[in-house]
Ligand SMILES: Nc1nc2c(ncn2[C@@H]2O[C@H](COP(=O)(O)OP(=O)(O)OP(=O)(O)O)[C@@H](O)[C@H]2O)c(=O)[nH]1
């Protein structure tokens with residue numbers, strides 16, 4: 013099967029030969045941390061650890077743009093379409109620690125151009141996030157997907173997230189969050205549209 017046809021759940025539950033290597037490596041790593049993982053509570057911990065990382069990176073082998081292939085005919089005149097407060101979970105590619113937050117995703121279709129189901133805006137964000145990532149790359153990939161898959165006058169992806177590597181360790185900046193804005197086309201150049209976008213995002 014082409015990996016593009018797999019859902020994240022397929023990938024997360026598809027155990028193959030590599031899993032045994034992952035499990036063995038997890039046992040070694042946890043052993044180095046002094047965790048023997050032999051009692052009732054922890055004997056499955058290496059497997060849980062591998063599975064958790066697989067779940068968090070289950071979007072690595074799927075193409076989120078596939079969600080933008082099913083379209084509907086335009087409804088009336090083009091309007092700014094914005095999904096706000098879309099939750100996402102990712103892992104930073106530097107520490108493999110989670111970062112979580114919310115996205116605002118928007119596009120302005122070209123007049124008469126097809127539109128997509130609104131849930132697909134959230135699916136695209138969540139699947140790009142489900143990889144070892146940088147926050148900036150998620151935003152870039154989402155607007156790339158919108159502008160390359162749909163006929164749009166503009167697109168945007170605003171993200172706000174808390175990075176565990178920054179709040180729970182290292183600099184220990186508890187409460188800090190990172191905001192990134194990716195704006196394309198009319199959403200970058202038209203101040204009125206931009207204002208409407210940021211008013212909707214209200215972050
Ligand atoms: N730009 C960007 N940086 C990130 C992201 N996630 C984590 N980082 C940063 O990646 C950097 C890695 O820097 P290093 O100096 O190699 O790692 P480190 O010694 O663990 O750094 P500290 O976190 O400062 O302790 C850190 O500054 C992280 O805050 C992200 O999504 N975007």
Ligand SMILES: [Zn+2]
Pocket residue numbers: 104105106107108109175177178
């Ligand atoms: Zn990190």
